[in-house]
Amino acid sequence: MKELGSMWQDSRMVVLCAISAALYAAVLVPFKVVPFIPGITELRPANAIPVVCSFLFGPAAAWGAAIGNLIGDFFGGVGPGDIFGFAGNLVYGYVPYKLWEIVASGRPPLPRSAADFLRYALVCLAASLLCADLIGWGDNMLALRPFGVLGNIIVVNNMLAALVLSPLLLLAVYPRVERGRLLYRDILGVAQRRPGGLMQAVGVVLLLCGELGAWLVGNLVSTGRLNLGLLPASLMRPPYDAAVALGVAPFLLAAVGGLALL
Amino acid sequence: MPIYLYIEGESWLHRLHPVVKVWALFAAFWSVYWVDQPLALVPLGLLMTVAAQAGGAWANFYRLRYLFAGVVFFTALSWMVFYRQGTPLIDTPLVRVSRASLLFGFGRGLKLAELLGTSVLFLSSTKIEEFGAGLTRLGVPYRVGFAITLAFRLVPLFIDSALTVVQAQRLRGYEFRRGGPLARMRRYVPVVVPVFMEALRKANAMAMALEARGFGAGGRPTSLIDRELRRSDRMAVALLGGLAVAYFLIYYAGYGAIRPD
Structure with missing residues (x-):
C-alpha cells in the first residue's frame, strides 16, 4: 500500500487525483438533487468513475474516489459517517487495479471476452463489498443508519x-x-506486477474472506438474525450499534490486512 | 447551474476562523451522537435555525427544505424495519411500528437532518480557499489539501463542459431520454468520454504549471488566508465546547435515550 503515500510526491499524480475526484463529484452532485432514499442514498451512476479511474490512475484514483465522495457529501450533508465514506471510497478506488494486477496477468482491463468480464465483475464485487462493509459498519457504529x-x-x-x-x-x-502514457504505471515508473507469491495469495484469501464475513455478519446481526454469544446480552438488542461494531470489526481487520499484503 | 451553497456576506458566521468552523462541525457531530430522544435534539435544531437566520444562510435551508423533510421521513421509516422494540401498534413481518420505534426513528432522522443542517451552515459561510487553509492549519498535508481544493474548483468546470456536450449531442439528434433507466444511464457515456478526455488533456499542462510555480519545491508553503484566532473565535470555541459538554451530560444523566417500555 506504500504507493498510496509515495504518489503524493509526483505532481502529475496529484493533478490526476484532483481530476478523478472532480469527475466523480461532477457526476455525483447533480444526482444529489434527486435522492433515491433521502438521507440514505441517491441514484449513483457516478460510481462508475472510481472503477474506471482506478484502472487508469491507480493510487491517484483511490484518493480521488475518497475526495470526490467527500465533495459530493458536502452537497448532501456532511457528518461523522463521512470518515467511513472516505475510507470506503478509498478502498473502492484502490481494490480494482490492485486485484486486477493479480488476476489478469498483465492484460488491459477491457472486458472483451466472457472470462475477462467475469474477472472484471469479481474484482468490482470485491471492491464494492469492502466499501459497503466499511461504510455500513461505521454508520451503524455511529448510530446513524x-x-x-x-x-x-x-x-x-x-x-x-x-x-x-x-x-x-x-x-x-x-x-x-x-497511448498518452498517462497510466499510473507509466507515471510512477513501476513495472507490471507478475501474479504469484505466497504473501499475495494469503492477501487475496484474507481480503475476500474478511469482506464476505463482514458483510454476512453485519447483515445478520443488524437484523437480529445472529446472536453473537460472546457479547453480553445487553449489547444484543436493537439497534445493535455496539453488536455490529464488535462483530464486524475482526472481519474488517482481516480484509484490510489482506489488502496490505497484496 | 448553482452547485455551490456559499452565500456572499459579512455576517458573524462568515467572519469566523475556518478552524473554528471545522470545530463547529465536530461539536455538532459529537452532540447529536450521544442522544436518540427527539426532544433532546430540539434545542440543537433551534440553535441551528437561529444561526442560519442570523448568519445569512436561511436561503439555503429554505432551498433544501424538501431534502430535510425527506431525510427525517425515510430515516424514520428505515429504522422502523430494524428497531423492533416496544409494544407494537402495527406488526408486520417487515415493519413493526411501536411508540418506541416511532420515537427512535424520528430521533435518528432528526439527527441526520441536523448533521445536514450543520454542513449547510458550513458551506453557506465558507469559501473553498478558507476550507483549504483550515485543513492545512489542522495538520492535513499541504498536497492533500491542495488536491481537495483543486477538485472543488474543477467540479463546476466539468459540469459546465458536460452540459455543453449534452447540448451539442442534442443538436445532432441524440436522444438522452429514450429507453428505461439503465438504457438512459448508458446514453450518458458519450457525454462522459469527451469530458474525461478533455480533463486528461489538461492534466499534463496543469502539472507543469504547478511545478513552474514551485509546487513540490519543498519548504512550508505560505497562504493568502493566514489570520490568527480573534476574541470572537475563542468565544465561539468555548460556546461550542459548552454545547458538546451539555449534550454529553444529557446522555450521562439518561435523558438522551429511548426506553422501549
Whole structure:
C-alpha cells in the first residue's frame, strides 16, 4: 500500500487525483438533487468513475474516489459517517487495479471476452463489498443508519454502475490514456506486477474472506438474525450499534490486512 | 447551474476562523451522537435555525427544505424495519411500528437532518480557499489539501463542459431520454468520454504549471488566508465546547435515550 503515500510526491499524480475526484463529484452532485432514499442514498451512476479511474490512475484514483465522495457529501450533508465514506471510497478506488494486477496477468482491463468480464465483475464485487462493509459498519457504529440497509444499497449501487457503465467508459478511454502514457504505471515508473507469491495469495484469501464475513455478519446481526454469544446480552438488542461494531470489526481487520499484503 | 451553497456576506458566521468552523462541525457531530430522544435534539435544531437566520444562510435551508423533510421521513421509516422494540401498534413481518420505534426513528432522522443542517451552515459561510487553509492549519498535508481544493474548483468546470456536450449531442439528434433507466444511464457515456478526455488533456499542462510555480519545491508553503484566532473565535470555541459538554451530560444523566417500555 506504500504507493498510496509515495504518489503524493509526483505532481502529475496529484493533478490526476484532483481530476478523478472532480469527475466523480461532477457526476455525483447533480444526482444529489434527486435522492433515491433521502438521507440514505441517491441514484449513483457516478460510481462508475472510481472503477474506471482506478484502472487508469491507480493510487491517484483511490484518493480521488475518497475526495470526490467527500465533495459530493458536502452537497448532501456532511457528518461523522463521512470518515467511513472516505475510507470506503478509498478502498473502492484502490481494490480494482490492485486485484486486477493479480488476476489478469498483465492484460488491459477491457472486458472483451466472457472470462475477462467475469474477472472484471469479481474484482468490482470485491471492491464494492469492502466499501459497503466499511461504510455500513461505521454508520451503524455511529448510530446513524443500519448496516442492513446501507451495506446492501452500496453493493447494489456500486455493482450496477461498475457493470453497466464502467466497461463502456473503459473501452472508450483506456486505449487513449495508454497511448498518452498517462497510466499510473507509466507515471510512477513501476513495472507490471507478475501474479504469484505466497504473501499475495494469503492477501487475496484474507481480503475476500474478511469482506464476505463482514458483510454476512453485519447483515445478520443488524437484523437480529445472529446472536453473537460472546457479547453480553445487553449489547444484543436493537439497534445493535455496539453488536455490529464488535462483530464486524475482526472481519474488517482481516480484509484490510489482506489488502496490505497484496 | 448553482452547485455551490456559499452565500456572499459579512455576517458573524462568515467572519469566523475556518478552524473554528471545522470545530463547529465536530461539536455538532459529537452532540447529536450521544442522544436518540427527539426532544433532546430540539434545542440543537433551534440553535441551528437561529444561526442560519442570523448568519445569512436561511436561503439555503429554505432551498433544501424538501431534502430535510425527506431525510427525517425515510430515516424514520428505515429504522422502523430494524428497531423492533416496544409494544407494537402495527406488526408486520417487515415493519413493526411501536411508540418506541416511532420515537427512535424520528430521533435518528432528526439527527441526520441536523448533521445536514450543520454542513449547510458550513458551506453557506465558507469559501473553498478558507476550507483549504483550515485543513492545512489542522495538520492535513499541504498536497492533500491542495488536491481537495483543486477538485472543488474543477467540479463546476466539468459540469459546465458536460452540459455543453449534452447540448451539442442534442443538436445532432441524440436522444438522452429514450429507453428505461439503465438504457438512459448508458446514453450518458458519450457525454462522459469527451469530458474525461478533455480533463486528461489538461492534466499534463496543469502539472507543469504547478511545478513552474514551485509546487513540490519543498519548504512550508505560505497562504493568502493566514489570520490568527480573534476574541470572537475563542468565544465561539468555548460556546461550542459548552454545547458538546451539555449534550454529553444529557446522555450521562439518561435523558438522551429511548426506553422501549
